[in-house]
Amino acid sequence: xxxxxxxxxxQVRDDLEVDAPEGDSVGSFLSRFLEDCGEATxxxxxxxxxxxxxxxxxxxxxxxxxxxxxxxxxxxxVLPVFGG
Amino acid sequence: xxxxxxxxxxxxxxxGAGRVSYExxxxxMVRRYLGGYGLGAYFLFTRQPAGVDPLGPKAWLGFTTGxxxxxxxxxxxxxxxxxxxxxxGGWGDANCxxxxxxxxxxxxxxxxxxxxxxxxxxxxHLIEGRAEIRPAGRLWGLGCLExxxxxxxxxxxxxxxxxxxxxxxxxxxxxxxxxxxxxxAGRSGLGAVxxxxxxxxxxxxxxxxxxxxxxxxxxxxxxxxVSGYKDNPxxxxxxxxxxCGGTANSVLRGDAPIKNWAGTARDFPGTEAISDDxxxxxQEKHFGCWRCPVACGGHVIVKEGHRAGLEGHKPEYETxxxxxxxxxxxxxxxxxxxxxxxxxFGLDTISAGATVAxxxxxxxxxxxxxxxxxxxxxxxxxxxxxxxxxxxxxxGEGPAGRLFGDGARAAAERxxxxxxxxxxxxxxxxxxxxxPRCSPGLGASYVIDATPGRHTQWSSWLVEEGFLPSGxxxxxxxxxxxxxxxxxxxxxxxxxxxxxxxxxxxxFATAISRASALPxxxxxxxxxxxxxxxxxxxxxxxxxxxxxxxxREGLRSLDIRLPGRVIGDPPLDSGPTKGVRVDNLxxxxxxxxxxxxxxxxxxxxEATLKSLGLExxxxxxxxxxxxx
Numbered sequence: 001x002x003x004x005x006x007x008x009x010x011q012v013r014d015d016l017e018v019d020a021p022e023g024d025s026v027g028s029f030l031s032r033f034l035e036d037c038g039e040a041t042x043x044x045x046x047x048x049x050x051x052x053x054x055x056x057x058x059x060x061x062x063x064x065x066x067x068x069x070x071x072x073x074x075x076x077x078v079l080p081v082f083g084g
Numbered sequence: 085x086x087x088x089x090x091x092x093x094x095x096x097x098x099x100g101a102g103r104v105s106y107e108x109x110x111x112x113m114v115r116r117y118l119g120g121y122g123l124g125a126y127f128l129f130t131r132q133p134a135g136v137d138p139l140g141p142k143a144w145l146g147f148t149t150g151x152x153x154x155x156x157x158x159x160x161x162x163x164x165x166x167x168x169x170x171x172x173g174g175w176g177d178a179n180c181x182x183x184x185x186x187x188x189x190x191x192x193x194x195x196x197x198x199x200x201x202x203x204x205x206x207x208x209h210l211i212e213g214r215a216e217i218r219p220a221g222r223l224w225g226l227g228c229l230e231x232x233x234x235x236x237x238x239x240x241x242x243x244x245x246x247x248x249x250x251x252x253x254x255x256x257x258x259x260x261x262x263x264x265x266x267x268x269a270g271r272s273g274l275g276a277v278x279x280x281x282x283x284x285x286x287x288x289x290x291x292x293x294x295x296x297x298x299x300x301x302x303x304x305x306x307x308x309x310v311s312g313y314k315d316n317p318x319x320x321x322x323x324x325x326x327x328c329g330g331t332a333n334s335v336l337r338g339d340a341p342i343k344n345w346a347g348t349a350r351d352f353p354g355t356e357a358i359s360d361d362x363x364x365x366x367q368e369k370h371f372g373c374w375r376c377p378v379a380c381g382g383h384v385i386v387k388e389g390h391r392a393g394l395e396g397h398k399p400e401y402e403t404x405x406x407x408x409x410x411x412x413x414x415x416x417x418x419x420x421x422x423x424x425x426x427x428x429f430g431l432d433t434i435s436a437g438a439t440v441a442x443x444x445x446x447x448x449x450x451x452x453x454x455x456x457x458x459x460x461x462x463x464x465x466x467x468x469x470x471x472x473x474x475x476x477x478x479x480g481e482g483p484a485g486r487l488f489g490d491g492a493r494a495a496a497e498r499x500x501x502x503x504x505x506x507x508x509x510x511x512x513x514x515x516x517x518x519x520p521r522c523s524p525g526l527g528a529s530y531v532i533d534a535t536p537g538r539h540t541q542w543s544s545w546l547v548e549e550g551f552l553p554s555g556x557x558x559x560x561x562x563x564x565x566x567x568x569x570x571x572x573x574x575x576x577x578x579x580x581x582x583x584x585x586x587x588x589x590x591x592f593a594t595a596i597s598r599a600s601a602l603p604x605x606x607x608x609x610x611x612x613x614x615x616x617x618x619x620x621x622x623x624x625x626x627x628x629x630x631x632x633x634x635x636r637e638g639l640r641s642l643d644i645r646l647p648g649r650v651i652g653d654p655p656l657d658s659g660p661t662k663g664v665r666v667d668n669l670x671x672x673x674x675x676x677x678x679x680x681x682x683x684x685x686x687x688x689x690e691a692t693l694k695s696l697g698l699e700x701x702x703x704x705x706x707x708x709x710x711x712x
Contacts, residue, residue: 010317010330010333010360011317055660057660060659061658061659061660061662062660062662078337080330080339080549080551081321081333
């Protein structure tokens with residue numbers, strides 16, 4: 001199945017279409033993506049302790065790691081950015 | 085005893101009598117209040133009686149700098165305008181970058197305080213420690229842009245100008261003070277106070293240098309901090325984009341209010357059209373405040389459409405959200421135009437945009453009609469309506485200008501019939517563009533700071549967002565929706581923030597640096613020893629004194645109720661903050677406990693006031709302080 005992945009990380013801003021196995025969860029999808037993406041992108045998504053520092057949204061709702069993805073879902077990784 | 089890092093001079097200007105006098109500052113005042121709104125709060129509390137009309141001649145208006153303004157400290161370029169706010173009836177302050185603060189200091193003044201009202205419009209010219217009152221009838225009625233150009237032509241290329249536009253002249257509650265054609269001391273309605281005193285502008289000169297205790301030490305520390313920026317993602321983001329870099333992300337994550345705080349990102353799919361790369365695409369050059377290494381601002385030129393050729397300051401995040409997501413308007417060019425109108429007429433963009441959003445909601449609900457707003461079609465998302473209504477509000481003319489030209493609360497009162505439900509303000513101040521449902525700490529600081537509704541007052545929300553200088557020592561908040569126990573985080577963070585503001589530096593640059601740099605810069609500038617512990621003590625003092633001012637005016641923060649939708653009452657049924665109800669009252673109670681303020685009335689307790697050396701306030705607020 002295809003998942004639309006939108007990266008909104010300020011330094012990295014990209015719209016991708018990523019293949020994923022049927023029944024894939026948000027957590028496993030992200031784990032694979034983090035293995036494949038470059039170090040710079042990984043550094044924007046994870047803090048030094050390996051925790052996610054981005055908000056993960058599926059179809060504009062907050063996502064849970066165990067949430068099952070379905071074909072056509074839009075997964076957005078949003079880095080909190082401060083504006084004043 | 086005099087200290088370094090300050091000009092050691094306050095100008096007191098009686099506009100009615102046309103008289104100027106001068107006072108010196110002593111070491112103790114700097115040690116206790118630093119400067120900015122700290123010194124300003126001390127001055128107004130001790131010299132202005134309770135209950136004065138903020139737009140009347142007995143009210144004082146202050147222009148204040150910090151000990152770091154005009155020095156080598158990174159972003160030492162801020163000044164703060166202070167007065168009793170005509171919007172809230174309580175303490176008012178508004179912080180501004182640009183180049184006026186350094187010029188004021190370099191011209192020999194730490195602080196200026198104005199009283200009375202000039203019989204005719206005036207400018208006040210600062211040069212070499214003298215303040216001169218000069219007629220300004222020729223400038224009255226001009227926009228801020230032309231005013232600044234004319235004054236620079238008249239006073240020379242080193243002149244820096246802080247002025248009001250026509251909105252301030254007519255004492256609109258939306259009015260602000262403008263410097264460098266687009267840096268604004270925006271909040272609290274203080275442009276109205278300046279206009280009521282008939283001060284069109286203050287002019288100062290960027291020449292010479294501020295005496296400091298250890299200039300070489302300041303330069304070394306500046307070099308160390310600036311060198312560290314090159315690998316700092318915060319710096320990279322701010323330098324590349326400025327605050328516009330966060331607009332779309334803020335909409336997506338529920339931080340930016342949408343559709344007058346009633347919508348979600350689904351209502352505003354066009355958010356990327358007013359964010360980051362799309363804004364940078366029209367940026368012609370960076371703009372930086374005086375000696376700022378970050379230079380987060382910019383100049384833009386609209387390239388396409390019927391507004392092609394329009395030039396101006398790059399809209400900040402707050403402006404993009406206020407005229408954008410709040411109004412469902414994804415037309416960037418129209419926001420540039422609305423921003424230009426505000427900069428020229430001297431309007432606070434947050435308040436102006438929030439008021440346009442209110443008008444759109446009232447129009448949708450049928451509480452106002454086209455006839456009420458001069459024929460404007462105020463449908464959600466209408467770029468023409470955003471520009472048209474902003475212009476009418478700026479001019480204060482026509483039916484729309486008269487209805488909406490003093491902001492959301494005044495408009496709702498004029499319209500009646502339930503309009504107040506849609507006016508999104510705290511105590512009269514339109515709320516900033518950050519949503520407590522996303523950062524719940526805001527639900528407390530929008531209420532419990534002496535200037536309600538402000539995002540620039542630090543609190544636990546910056547801990548929730550992780551936007552703090554390193555080494556501040558405030559534990560991470562693991563669950564932002566667990567409302568218990570956040571009082572200490574709120575207290576310690578806000579204390580430090582008060583010192584940032586009172587020192588005269590920018591909080592963005594401070595937040596991407598190490599916390600200890602602030603007291604180190606202060607020590608090197610003024611020759612007194614400051615550390616993080618002193619920042620806590622001074623910050624607690626400033627918070628208590630600003631609140632004491634409000635208590636004396638009969639204002640209690642605990643009486644301020646945020647509009648229900650802002651804190652999830654009722655909760656949203658979709659989006660990343662779906663189902664969130666913010667228990668801001670719990671955090672407020674915890675903050676009061678951490679700060680040593682009374683639970684019954686939100687007043688700093690007698691013991692706290694004494695421990696902070698603010699005994700002098702007890703004569704006027706003693707009963708409230710002893711209420712428990």
